Amino acid sequence: MFWFLMAAMVAVVAAVALAVLGSGDGSGGPVTGGLPEAQPDRADDPLPVDRPLSAADVVAVRLPVAARGYRMAExxxxxxxxxxxxAERDARIAALEYELGRVREDGRPPAGAEAEPGA
Incomplete structure (x- = not known):
């Protein structure tokens, strides 16, 4: 009896394995020509091109992962x-600080500053 149950179990496992593996895609359905094409893991480049980056843009970046870490090119x-x-922002800040220093040295108020009342 033991050998009969053992043979029946082996036959059932083999039949299930052949049915699943024989389908081509592992779904157990009819043969469809193999596995579906995998979509490449690429960055969607969520960084905006039409405006400067914000902190939220940097936080939202999700870099694509490869087998051994992140994809180097992306x-x-x-x-x-x-x-x-x-670098662009640093240059702009430096230019503005330089201009502010010149204005302070000349003793004149910066452009757009209102005169104090009572002066």
Whole structure:
């Protein structure tokens, strides 16, 4: 009796394995020509092109993952974009600070500043 149950169990397991593996895609359905095409894991580049980056844009970036970490090309693109924007902002801040220093040295109020009442 034991050997009969053992043989029946092996036959059932083999039949299920053949049915699943024989379908081609592992779904157990009819053969459809193999596995479906995998979509590549690429960044959608959520960084806006038409305006400067904000902190929320940087927080929203999700870099695509490869087998051994992040995809280097996409990661480098994001970091290059962030570096360029930071350099542009630093240059603008330096220019504004220089202009503010010149205005303070001349003793005149900055452009757009209102005169104090009673002066």
């Amino acid at each position: 990661t480098d693109d994001v970091l290059d974009r962030l570096a360029a924007e930071l």
